[in-house]
Amino acid sequence: MDRKEAPDAGARARIMDAAEKLFAGGGYDATPTARIAELAGVPKGLVFHYFPRKIDVLISLVDERTVVTDEEVEAFPGDPAGTLSRLARRIPLRASPAMRRILFREADTHRSVRERLGRLNSEIIRRARFALELALPGSRGDAARLEAAAATFAAVLIYQESLCLLTGHHIDPDAVAELIAHALGNLA
Amino acid sequence: MDRKEAPDAGARARIMDAAEKLFAGGGYDATPTARIAELAGVPKGLVFHYFPRKIDVLISLVDERTVVTDEEVEAFPGDPAGTLSRLARRIPLRASPAMRRILFREADTHRSVRERLGRLNSEIIRRARFALELALPGSRGDAARLEAAAATFAAVLIYQESLCLLTGHHIDPDAVAELIAHALGNLA
Amino acid sequence: MDRKEAPDAGARARIMDAAEKLFAGGGYDATPTARIAELAGVPKGLVFHYFPRKIDVLISLVDERTVVTDEEVEAFPGDPAGTLSRLARRIPLRASPAMRRILFREADTHRSVRERLGRLNSEIIRRARFALELALPGSRGDAARLEAAAATFAAVLIYQESLCLLTGHHIDPDAVAELIAHALGNLA
Amino acid sequence: MDRKEAPDAGARARIMDAAEKLFAGGGYDATPTARIAELAGVPKGLVFHYFPRKIDVLISLVDERTVVTDEEVEAFPGDPAGTLSRLARRIPLRASPAMRRILFREADTHRSVRERLGRLNSEIIRRARFALELALPGSRGDAARLEAAAATFAAVLIYQESLCLLTGHHIDPDAVAELIAHALGNLA
DNA sequence: GATGAATGAGGCTTCATTCAT
DNA sequence: GATGAATGAAGCCTCATTCAT
Structure with a gap:
């Protein structure tokens, strides 16, 4: 629950924060994973480290939030x-x-x-x-x-x-x- | 001359027919213009002859149908x-x-x-x-x-x-x- | 020399007028034949009636003007x-x-x-x-x-x-x- | 790993080398990005990894070379x-x-x-x-x-x-x- | 002769995903 | 674990050119 780029709010959480904002804004399809990474302030590769496929970000979001x-x-x-x-x-x-x-x-x-x-x-x-x-x-x-x-x-x-x-x-x-x-x- | 399948509803109408079916089925974003053309039985370029941008197909559909x-x-x-x-x-x-x-x-x-x-x-x-x-x-x-x-x-x-x-x-x-x-x- | 859309300044001349303006403005490559026809106020097909290939418009322009x-x-x-x-x-x-x-x-x-x-x-x-x-x-x-x-x-x-x-x-x-x-x- | 031809000047440099040659030869407009990639020996997509738009290749060339x-x-x-x-x-x-x-x-x-x-x-x-x-x-x-x-x-x-x-x-x-x-x- | 629908090759660009380091 | 270069399939769109009417 400790969002924002605190010392290390955990890259995973930051990725989900970013995805939440972007999916809500422009929609899932219109949101490139690259933009999620960018907004989360993490390298692009890390997104796929935590979420093997893009859809997994959405699924995790729904599951956990x-x-x-x-x-x-x-x-x-x-x-x-x-x-x-x-x-x-x-x-x-x-x-x-x-x-x-x-x-x-x-x-x-x-x-x-x-x-x-x-x-x-x-x-x-x-x-x-x-x-x-x-x-x-x-x-x-x-x-x-x-x-x-x-x-x-x-x-x-x-x-x-x-x-x-x-x-x-x-x-x-x-x-x-x-x-x-x-x-x-x-x-x- | 009559190599079309439908009773020749006109290419434009056939394109709209195809788009209507596909948009309703898989959604606008998930429907490539190429598939619209294919289902309509027209070459890919013709879609853009009648509808300059993909979104125009949707707009025309809503406007006319x-x-x-x-x-x-x-x-x-x-x-x-x-x-x-x-x-x-x-x-x-x-x-x-x-x-x-x-x-x-x-x-x-x-x-x-x-x-x-x-x-x-x-x-x-x-x-x-x-x-x-x-x-x-x-x-x-x-x-x-x-x-x-x-x-x-x-x-x-x-x-x-x-x-x-x-x-x-x-x-x-x-x-x-x-x-x-x-x-x-x-x-x- | 009687440009402008007079009674019939001759479609050919009007096409060349349009091409002259457009080629000078945006360049040959960046000027679609369709825009030439549009500016000339003639149907697209007519351009190719007078000038079999696009380059012929340029050539004729240089030759005649x-x-x-x-x-x-x-x-x-x-x-x-x-x-x-x-x-x-x-x-x-x-x-x-x-x-x-x-x-x-x-x-x-x-x-x-x-x-x-x-x-x-x-x-x-x-x-x-x-x-x-x-x-x-x-x-x-x-x-x-x-x-x-x-x-x-x-x-x-x-x-x-x-x-x-x-x-x-x-x-x-x-x-x-x-x-x-x-x-x-x-x-x- | 060393399947590249040049002594590996780095992909970005090779792309610029190729573009330099092709732009000088046939001109910017007449050079497809695909040909740049081909001559550089890199996949098409990599060109856009380094240069978001085609014009950026030209701009970078002028800026850096x-x-x-x-x-x-x-x-x-x-x-x-x-x-x-x-x-x-x-x-x-x-x-x-x-x-x-x-x-x-x-x-x-x-x-x-x-x-x-x-x-x-x-x-x-x-x-x-x-x-x-x-x-x-x-x-x-x-x-x-x-x-x-x-x-x-x-x-x-x-x-x-x-x-x-x-x-x-x-x-x-x-x-x-x-x-x-x-x-x-x-x-x- | 005149017209605009038809055609399809090819261009630019996006992007999920992989992978070597 | 973390990183960003690499990959290539696929999408949208442009456009010269043809051709039936």
């Missing part, structure tokens, strides 16, 4: 909207903004990235579903609708950043949380 | 769910599945693609908002919530395909429509 | 400096400034250009020699020196333009004329 | 012709004949070449002027004429080679030196 957390879900019984809002603020993804960008952007590029994104999606859905079940008094509501709600919320959480980047349109997760809560809460 | 329609919105008063479902089935985008894939996938690649996607997003939101206003009896509901509903529906429509492709998780637009309708309808 | 005149030399007996100055102002080359530039610039490119330049050089030398012989009272001066004087004057006349273009250094032909005249005149 | 010397001028008082002759034999340019050819031939191609040629011209003029001032007893001669003499001599020195190559006409610098000296010497 991206964690889909698995903790127990917090839910406030009787407050589904608050529960979802809280989930929105604690997306079960431990990663820098740059890594998040990489995850969404390069999901096509390599299977391992895609899988990580898939796991993230599943986890968000799982949490949302669980949280809603807990938050709603009698969870006897329509199971299908609850599933749709969870999936919708996950989609919004996952793509809000891309959407904003690509179309300039902001979505407020809290408003969506409130909307969904309302849809389910009114079942009574 | 992608239309964000602007027609009036259909709405069934009293049936917001049905109205949204209908919108889901008539996304205001006239484009082949391949083109749709390209639009979502290459939005980073070039401004013109991004803009088209942005316009699509805006149009979906506009339609959803309008349809809901019409469908809901007294549209006096919370304006902010209606906005959130429209944006959420647009996000789901736009990203459902990508989500499925990347994570394998399907979202049923109809279920989301019903969910949203319920959220708004229960305001009364 | 470059004349090394052959007229009799004017000399003012007793005034070698004035005689040379007059020669400087009436270089035996009938050509536009653009053509002159082309002649000097592309002399490497093709034999026919080189030959034309060679003939020009010879003619200037011949004239200078003859003029000096006439202008000097008793031409009994050193023949070798007279030859050197003529060659020097020719070199200055031919390269003054290039020198200025390339190095920014101006040479005044009149001053050189005066210098040379002095060198020869003082033999007495 | 062309020196416009700046030393003090030698002059023989009372012998302007000998002084100029000596200058002709010691042109203030340290460069191989091939490099000299390149310098004159490609001055259009790139600014850095042009500048070098300009500096050479200035230096020759400076030297010629200074040498003549020293060589002439009372330097009270006409300053303008002295300037013209220096410029003329520089023009002849710089272009004698091109002239010969292009027109086949030789100029003897010694004869020109003698001519100029005479012009100035007779001022008395």
Whole structure:
């Protein structure tokens, strides 16, 4: 975690720092390994010393700097909207903004990235579903609708950043949380 | 004279056909112009006769084979769910599945693609908002919530395909429509 | 001589006009035939209709728009400096400034250009020699020196333009004329 | 390991050697980088390892293999012709004949070449002027004429080679030196 | 004669990857 | 382990030239 060119933050870490920045900026394909080395301040050969193939840099980045957390879900019984809002603020993804960008952007590029994104999606859905079940008094509501709600919320959480980047349109997760809560809460 | 394979759609059209297929399949960056020419059954140089730079193929594809329609919105008063479902089935985008894939996938690649996607997003939101206003009896509901509903529906429509492709998780637009309708309808 | 796109100044002439401008500007190699056609306002194919190969445009330009005149030399007996100055102002080359530039610039490119330049050089030398012989009272001066004087004057006349273009250094032909005249005149 | 032909001047040097030969022979534009690599006995890619763009080969050649010397001028008082002759034999340019050819031939191609040629011209003029001032007893001669003499001599020195190559006409610098000296010497 | 689509060779350049030191 | 020279496949693009209409 000690980035920057400290005494020796470790060449490997510096390489990953550089790659993270560049992949997030211009994309994996458009980033030559030479530029990674340059930004990291290490000789070109060293990159291949630590990462035999270029794709391994991406894979390691996703493996080591991206964690889909698995903790127990917090839910406030009787407050589904608050529960979802809280989930929105604690997306079960431990990663820098740059890594998040990489995850969404390069999901096509390599299977391992895609899988990580898939796991993230599943986890968000799982949490949302669980949280809603807990938050709603009698969870006897329509199971299908609850599933749709969870999936919708996950989609919004996952793509809000891309959407904003690509179309300039902001979505407020809290408003969506409130909307969904309302849809389910009114079942009574 | 007729040594071409297609009924002679014209070389330019064949090039665009080939590019559409390949860009949708492997992505813009991963598709060499030589492969486009090969698949189109034309010599390599002809691609550059019609499209000075490689990116122009993508731009022309988006310009000519992608239309964000602007027609009036259909709405069934009293049936917001049905109205949204209908919108889901008539996304205001006239484009082949391949083109749709390209639009979502290459939005980073070039401004013109991004803009088209942005316009699509805006149009979906506009339609959803309008349809809901019409469908809901007294549209006096919370304006902010209606906005959130429209944006959420647009996000789901736009990203459902990508989500499925990347994570394998399907979202049923109809279920989301019903969910949203319920959220708004229960305001009364 | 009726350039410009008059009713039909003749496509051929317009092509040569365009080529003259472009060759003088960017050089022969750097000028694609397509740009010639474009500037001439004719279809690309027409260039090759009139000039089978690209080099033929250059050759025709030199052949038709470059004349090394052959007229009799004017000399003012007793005034070698004035005689040379007059020669400087009436270089035996009938050509536009653009053509002159082309002649000097592309002399490497093709034999026919080189030959034309060679003939020009010879003619200037011949004239200078003859003029000096006439202008000097008793031409009994050193023949070798007279030859050197003529060659020097020719070199200055031919390269003054290039020198200025390339190095920014101006040479005044009149001053050189005066210098040379002095060198020869003082033999007495 | 020693599969190279030269005593291993280093790949970079061999590339420059090859380029020097080829540029002097056929010209910069007409020399493909592939041929440079081939003649140098190195793989094509190595050329771009040392010289990112093709033009950088030319620039480096001019920068490293062309020196416009700046030393003090030698002059023989009372012998302007000998002084100029000596200058002709010691042109203030340290460069191989091939490099000299390149310098004159490609001055259009790139600014850095042009500048070098300009500096050479200035230096020759400076030297010629200074040498003549020293060589002439009372330097009270006409300053303008002295300037013209220096410029003329520089023009002849710089272009004698091109002239010969292009027109086949030789100029003897010694004869020109003698001519100029005479012009100035007779001022008395 | 006039036109512009068609052709394909070849140029410059990029870049992942290897490897000797 | 660390280094940067070496390698060569492949990509994009240019362009003179041909030719059917």
